[in-house]
Amino acid sequence: MPVRLVMAGADLGAQGPVRAKICGLTTPADVEAAASAGAAYGGFVFFARSPRHLSISAARELAVLAPVGLAKVALTVDADDAQLDAILSSVPIDILQLHGKETPDRVSQIRARYGLPVMKAVGVADAADVVALDLYSAVSDMLLVDAKAPKDAALPGGNGLAFDWRLIAGRRWTRPWMLAGGLTAANVAEAIHLTGARQVDVSSGVESTPGKKDADMIAEFVRATVAA
Numbered sequence: 425m426p427v428r429l430v431m432a433g434a435d436l437g438a439q440g441p442v443r444a445k446i447c448g449l450t451t452p453a454d455v456e457a458a459a460s461a462g463a464a465y466g467g468f469v470f471f472a473r474s475p476r477h478l479s480i481s482a483a484r485e486l487a488v489l490a491p492v493g494l495a496k497v498a499l500t501v502d503a504d505d506a507q508l509d510a511i512l513s514s515v516p517i518d519i520l521q522l523h524g525k526e527t528p529d530r531v532s533q534i535r536a537r538y539g540l541p542v543m544k545a546v547g548v549a550d551a552a553d554v555v556a557l558d559l560y561s562a563v564s565d566m567l568l569v570d571a572k573a574p575k576d577a578a579l580p581g582g583n584g585l586a587f588d589w590r591l592i593a594g595r596r597w598t599r600p601w602m603l604a605g606g607l608t609a610a611n612v613a614e615a616i617h618l619t620g621a622r623q624v625d626v627s628s629g630v631e632s633t634p635g636k637k638d639a640d641m642i643a644e645f646v647r648a649t650v651a652a
């Protein structure tokens with residue numbers, strides 16, 4: 425199904441339930457759990473150091489299982505054209521999530537080269553980081569407003585850490601955006617109410633151990649999101 429990001433700017437305003445993205449799917453059961461829970465997006469991680477990393481062939485096997493309605497997101501970190509070419513020539517992907525230090529110019533290049541919607545992740549730890557969101561909203565189709573990974577973190581994201589949501593309370597951007605970082609079924613309603621997010625992204629918060637998704641936790645998270 426084509427992803428309606430242009431329309432999504434309007435769709436994601438006041439209408440409809442908040443949409444959930446389940447990131448770091450690694451098994452067919454994860455794809456089934458995300459889809460049957462009613463998630464709008466499923467994320468595939470291409471980052472070798474991650475416990476959620478997928479080879480291209482594994483990602484392809486999962487992506488073809490995703491039903492209409494579960495948009496397939498490829499998460500990469502400072503990927504070069506060769507890596508993106510390899511992923512996108514084999515895996516049917518709907519959205520690219522750029523989770524590294526990609527500059528605004530690089531985001532624009534990637535959008536132009538692949539013609540896919542691009543979601544740029546921006547890490548937030550303090551008010552200065554919020555400025556970067558304005559910069560990237562000019563060149564991205566969607567923003568992922570995430571916690572900034574600590575300097576000593578093993579991963580640039582997916583660490584299950586939240587940021588101070590008050591930093592973005594009441595903020596709006598010209599592009600659709602998604603809130604991420606340390607969300608769980610227990611805190612997602614508060615996060616939505618405080619920030620006004622209409623889309624949320626979770627990984628660690630629906631895992632029993634790092635890298636292992638739990639179908640019940642996914643269902644509970646999506647229920648809490650929709651009910652918020």
Ligand SMILES: O=C(O)c1ccccc1NCC(=O)[C@H](O)[C@H](O)COP(=O)(O)O
Pocket residue numbers: 447448469471474475476477499501523568570579580581582583584585604605606607625626627628629
């Ligand atoms: O998940 C990973 O392993 C990962 C690796 C490298 C860059 C980003 C990564 N994950 C990002 C996400 O899963 C989400 O987009 C988001 O940051 C939520 O993560 P979490 O705080 O674990 O819910």
